Amino acid sequence: MTAHRFTPRGPLTGRIRVPGDKSISHRSLMFGALAVGTTTIRGLLEGEDVLATGRALEQMGAKVRKADDGTYSVDGVGVGTLLQPEGALDMGNSGTSTRLLMGLVASHGITAAFTGDASLSKRPMGRVIDPLSDMGASFTPSPGGTLPLITEGMQPAVPMTYRLPVASAQVKSAVLLAGLNTPGTTTVIEPVPTRDHTERMLRAFGVEVTVEEIDGEKHISVTGPVDMSPCDIEVPGDPSSAAFFAVAASIVPGSDLLIENVGLNPTRDGIFRVLKQMGADIDYLDPREVGGEPVADLQVRHAPLTGIEVDPDIAPSMIDEFPVLFVAAAMAKGATITSGLEELRVKESDRLSAMAAALKISGAKVQEREDGLLITGSSGEPLPGGGTVTTHLDHRIAMSMAVAGLASETGVEIDSTEPIATSFPNFTALIDEASA
Structure with missing residues (x-):
């Protein structure tokens, strides 16, 4: 396994395009x-x-x-x-x-x-x-x-x-x-x-x-057996992948980032709705429909975030994005409370305990509960950063803590970047491009 330290950079700016959904x-x-x-x-x-x-x-x-x-x-x-x-x-x-x-x-x-x-x-x-x-x-x-x-x-x-x-x-x-x-x-x-x-x-x-x-x-x-006709498909950008950059731009001061061609299916866009409730500055530009799926370009600017109690009913529309939301919560003013997240315990890892441990190592205040986390934010102050985070070979833990490293004092080291290739092969390259 190859450990990697994600350190603070300048603001995230310019235009990026995340991989397909x-x-x-x-x-x-x-x-x-x-x-x-x-x-x-x-x-x-x-x-x-x-x-x-x-x-x-x-x-x-x-x-x-x-x-x-x-x-x-x-x-x-x-x-x-x-x-x-x-x-x-x-x-x-x-x-x-x-x-x-x-x-x-x-x-x-x-x-x-x-x-x-x-x-x-x-x-x-x-x-x-x-x-x-x-x-x-x-x-x-x-x-x-x-x-x-x-x-x-x-x-x-x-x-x-x-x-x-x-x-x-x-x-x-x-x-x-x-x-x-x-x-x-x-x-x-x-x-x-x-x-x-x-x-x-x-x-x-x-x-x-x-x-x-x-x-x-x-x-x-559906009534079978069916006949299926071939078609041409344009895959929109993955909202789960866009979420890492939306959080990063929200918490790194001075950021102003355009994320192109993001899929905004209403069963998948919960992370952006919750970030907006916390005060994130996200605009949807050129909303359109591609292959039956709603798509837009996201303009995300740095903004102070405020902790909220996340409605558990929104969980299915952002179940994979909670790890990076926890990072946003760690930088917000006040407490963020999540509940109804038992499903996160049977993902690639137990994402509740894995993220609680990772954020604590990085200096955040986290209380783990049976079905969610209670996170008391830093009011925008950089997290101290620190020791090596265990990713449990889970790509979302790895990428979420990489984002935390961008808004920390000393950086965050994750024990392996290899899992990131499963869903977002050019993740680190895009960070370099946006923060150059």
């Missing part, structure tokens, strides 16, 4: 593989997680190619005709790839073995195994319901109506993807809204997706 990148490859014909994708995130998805789809018959101009093309095999992979599907660190591809395989007559790195192999897969088993697929996981695991698909699978026990776009998507090749109507009932990239993109590929609101809950249905 990871959720949309995964789905564009998967749906391209299920369409008959050639799908073209511009702006695909070339992180390890997305490339793992591409490799797995090639093992099941799709052809994924990259042109000299960076555009990707996917020649699909069609719904119902995925091929039996010869070897195990190595998912690396990607929970999204694993859970969604388990859904795809579940309604095809093939068997696939899923493997992953040490971090992914600790993450629970029971939440997708349960509903997909009810549709007819069978699973042989490792003890504790983790990877490595074997999925045996059932063709034809059995349609079902499934109420999500926890707010999870991955579980919703896995069931809907299984429904694409299942005769009859498969419905997911969503008590709490989660990111809706799957529904939006399925429509772009010609699938009829019905969404009804019944007694305050969303009922999302």
Whole structure:
């Protein structure tokens, strides 16, 4: 592991463009593989997680190619005709790839073995195994319901109506993807809204997706088997990646940064709404729609932040952004209270305890609770900085504490920058560019 110290710089200025949205990148490859014909994708995130998805789809018959101009093309095999992979599907660190591809395989007559790195192999897969088993697929996981695991698909699978026990776009998507090749109507009932990239993109590929609101809950249905048509996709900038720079520009004095082409799907933009509640100076320039997704350029200027009590109902729209929000809270005036965040304990790491420990090492005042953190901010004063932060091989811990280092007195050292490559390969280069 390569330790790296992120030290204070000048203000963040100029224009940057963050990598393509990871959720949309995964789905564009998967749906391209299920369409008959050639799908073209511009702006695909070339992180390890997305490339793992591409490799797995090639093992099941799709052809994924990259042109000299960076555009990707996917020649699909069609719904119902995925091929039996010869070897195990190595998912690396990607929970999204694993859970969604388990859904795809579940309604095809093939068997696939899923493997992953040490971090992914600790993450629970029971939440997708349960509903997909009810549709007819069978699973042989490792003890504790983790990877490595074997999925045996059932063709034809059995349609079902499934109420999500926890707010999870991955579980919703896995069931809907299984429904694409299942005769009859498969419905997911969503008590709490989660990111809706799957529904939006399925429509772009010609699938009829019905969404009804019944007694305050969303009922999302697909009727299979479906035929999917190829399409051209422009992947917007990842709001999760933009969030690191929005927080950095907010807390580093003198900053005035334009972040271009950021996806602002209402199920994903919670971090920007919460930052604005704290007093952040964020303007949305040139709002537009690209491929069914709302997009804008974000102008972010340094501003004094004030601690707030974060509404737990907003958590699903920013669940991955809480680590960097905790950094903003550590620099705010007064206390920031978060709750309802039990989900953060089963991410790539236990992000509540990992961020509490990391911020304390850097000189912040943090109290860890069962379902959130209570952070008393520095009123804009730089954090002292200090000893080496343990990232637990979690890319969001690593990047969040890198941002903390930019607004510290002596810098923050993280124990490894390697996990950052999974989602944001040019993160450090963009920091250098914006603070040059």
